[in-house]
Amino acid sequence: MSSITVLLVDDHLVVRSGLRALLGTQPDLHVIAEAASGEEAMDRVQEHSPHVVVMDLAMGAGMDGIEAIRRIRERNGGQAILVFTTYDSDADIVRAVDAGAMGYLLKDAAPEEIFSAIRGAVQGKSVMSPPVASRLFQQLRNPEEILTPREAELLSLLTEGLSNRELGRRLFISEATVKTHLAHIYAKLGVETRAAAIATAIRREGMR
Amino acid sequence: MSSITVLLVDDHLVVRSGLRALLGTQPDLHVIAEAASGEEAMDRVQEHSPHVVVMDLAMGAGMDGIEAIRRIRERNGGQAILVFTTYDSDADIVRAVDAGAMGYLLKDAAPEEIFSAIRGAVQGKSVMSPPVASRLFQQLRNPEEILTPREAELLSLLTEGLSNRELGRRLFISEATVKTHLAHIYAKLGVETRAAAIATAIRREGMR
DNA sequence: AGCCGTATCAGCCAAAAGGCTGAGAGACGC
DNA sequence: GCGTCTCTCAGCCTTTTGGCTGATACGGCT
Numbered sequence: 001m002s003s004i005t006v007l008l009v010d011d012h013l014v015v016r017s018g019l020r021a022l023l024g025t026q027p028d029l030h031v032i033a034e035a036a037s038g039e040e041a042m043d044r045v046q047e048h049s050p051h052v053v054v055m056d057l058a059m060g061a062g063m064d065g066i067e068a069i070r071r072i073r074e075r076n077g078g079q080a081i082l083v084f085t086t087y088d089s090d091a092d093i094v095r096a097v098d099a100g101a102m103g104y105l106l107k108d109a110a111p112e113e114i115f116s117a118i119r120g121a122v123q124g125k126s127v128m129s130p131p132v133a134s135r136l137f138q139q140l141r142n143p144e145e146i147l148t149p150r151e152a153e154l155l156s157l158l159t160e161g162l163s164n165r166e167l168g169r170r171l172f173i174s175e176a177t178v179k180t181h182l183a184h185i186y187a188k189l190g191v192e193t194r195a196a197a198i199a200t201a202i203r204r205e206g207m208r
Numbered sequence: 209m210s211s212i213t214v215l216l217v218d219d220h221l222v223v224r225s226g227l228r229a230l231l232g233t234q235p236d237l238h239v240i241a242e243a244a245s246g247e248e249a250m251d252r253v254q255e256h257s258p259h260v261v262v263m264d265l266a267m268g269a270g271m272d273g274i275e276a277i278r279r280i281r282e283r284n285g286g287q288a289i290l291v292f293t294t295y296d297s298d299a300d301i302v303r304a305v306d307a308g309a310m311g312y313l314l315k316d317a318a319p320e321e322i323f324s325a326i327r328g329a330v331q332g333k334s335v336m337s338p339p340v341a342s343r344l345f346q347q348l349r350n351p352e353e354i355l356t357p358r359e360a361e362l363l364s365l366l367t368e369g370l371s372n373r374e375l376g377r378r379l380f381i382s383e384a385t386v387k388t389h390l391a392h393i394y395a396k397l398g399v400e401t402r403a404a405a406i407a408t409a410i411r412r413e414g415m416r
Numbered sequence: 417a418g419c420c421g422t423a424t425c426a427g428c429c430a431a432a433a434g435g436c437t438g439a440g441a442g443a444c445g446c
Numbered sequence: 447g448c449g450t451c452t453c454t455c456a457g458c459c460t461t462t463t464g465g466c467t468g469a470t471a472c473g474g475c476t
Binding site for chain 2: 011012013014015016017018019020021022086107108111158159160161162163191193194195196197198199200202203
C-alpha cells in the first residue's frame with residue numbers, strides 16, 4: 001500500500017503544472033491525469049479511477065466544481081475528492097461538504113498539508129485548512145442562521161440591486177411577501193438594512 | 209539577445225511551481241527567482257535585476273501587488289512588470305496600469321499568450337488578455353464615470369452597509385451632503401438605488 | 417478676473433424600505 | 447393528528463431614501 005493515484009482538476013494550466021510538480025516530489029503520489037473542467041473531470045475519473053481527485057471549485061465555463069463533485073460521487077463512489085481552491089466562501093464550503101467532498105484546502109496551504117490531506121483522504125479522513133474549519137464550525141454552531149431555499153433565492157436577487165417591487169415580479173409573489181422574507185433574512189444575517197444584507201451576502205459568497 | 213530572466217511573485221506555491229514549469233519549456237526564458245510577497249519581491253529585484261517581473265496582485269498579507277509594482281518602479285526603473293492574476297477587477301486594472309505595469313494577464317491565458325507577453329514586455333510592448341483590454345477601454349471611454357476621491361470614500365463606506373446618517377457621522381458632514389454625493393455616485397455608476405450601487409461597487413472591486 | 421470642478425449644506429416632496437401584528441395553506445415528522 | 451417549518455399575503459405606521467432645485471465656498475487653470 002504505497003501508491004496513490006491522483007486526478008488534478010483546475011481550469012488554470014499553471015495551477016495544474018504546479019500541483020503536478022509539487023506532488024512529483026512525493027514518491028507515493030502519482031498524478032495520472034488532469035482535467036480543466038467538470039465535464040472533463042468526469043471522463044477522466046471513468047477512464048482512470050484515481051484514488052483521489054483534487055479539484056478547484058471555480059471552473060471558468062460549464063459545470064462548476066460542486067456539481068462535478070456531486071456527479072462523480074453519484075456514478076463512481078470510490079474516489080475521495082479534495083477541494084483545493086483559492087477562497088473560503090461560507091456557502092461553498094457547506095455545499096462542497098454535502099456534495100461529498102472529503103476535504104477542503106486553500107491554495108496557500110503548506111505542501112505538507114496538501115500531501116497529508118491526500119494520503120488521509122484515501123483512508124477516509126477529512127482534512128481542511130484551519131480557516132476553512134473555523135468557518136464551517138461557525139456555520140454548524142449557528143443553525144438558526146441558515147436561510148431557507150426561498151430566502152437564499154431572494155438574497156441572491158437582492159445582491160443584483162433589485163427593489164422590493166422588482167423582487168416580487170421576478171419571483172411571482174406580492175411585495176408584502178417580499179418584505180416578510182427580507183425581514184427574516186435580515187434577522188438571520190444579523191443586519192437591519194438591505195444595504196448591509198447585500199454587503200454581507202456578497203462578501204460571504206465571495207472573497208477573502 | 210536570447211535570454212530573458214524572470215522573477216515570479218505569487219503567494220501561492222503551486223502557482224509559482226506551475227509557472228516555473230511552464231516557462232521552463234521555453235529555452236529563452238529563465239526563472240531566476242521567486243517571491244511570495246511584495247516585500248520579498250522588492251528584495252529579489254534588488255539582488256537579481258530580472259528583465260521581467262511576473263506578479264500576482266492578490267498577495268495574502270502585507271504589501272499588495274499594486275504597491276509592490278509602484279515601489280519597484282520607483283527604485284529600479286529597469287524591470288518590466290507583468291500582472292498575472294485570477295480576476296479582472298476594473299479598479300485593479302486601472303491602478304496596476306498607472307502604477308507602471310507593462311501588461312495584465314489572466315491566469316487562464318494560453319501558454320503562448322504568456323510567453324509572448326513576457327518577450328514583448330522586455331521590448332516595451334504592452335500586452336493584456338482580451339477581457340482585460342475590453343474593460344480598460346470601457347474605463348477610458350467613460351471618463352465621466354470616474355468618481356472623485358470623496359465620492360469613492362463614500363462608496364467604500366456605503367459597501368459596509370451604513371445609512372445616510374451613519375455616513376454623515378463617519379465623514380463629519382451633514383446628511384444633506386451625503387445625499388448629494390450619493391446622487392452623483394448613482395449617476396456615475398448608472399444606477400438608481402443604493403442597493404444597486406453597493407452591488408456594482410463590490411463586484412467591480414472584486415471578482416469575476 | 418472668470419470659470420470649472422469639488423465639497424459643503426438646506427428644504428421639499430414622493431417613493432421605497434422597514435417594524436409590527438396577524439393569518440391561512442401545504443409539507444413533513446413523530 | 448398535532449406541532450413545526452415554510453411560503454404566502456395584508457394593513458398600518460415610521461423611518462429612510464431618492465429627486466429636484468438652489469446656494470456658498472475653496473482651489474486651480476487660463
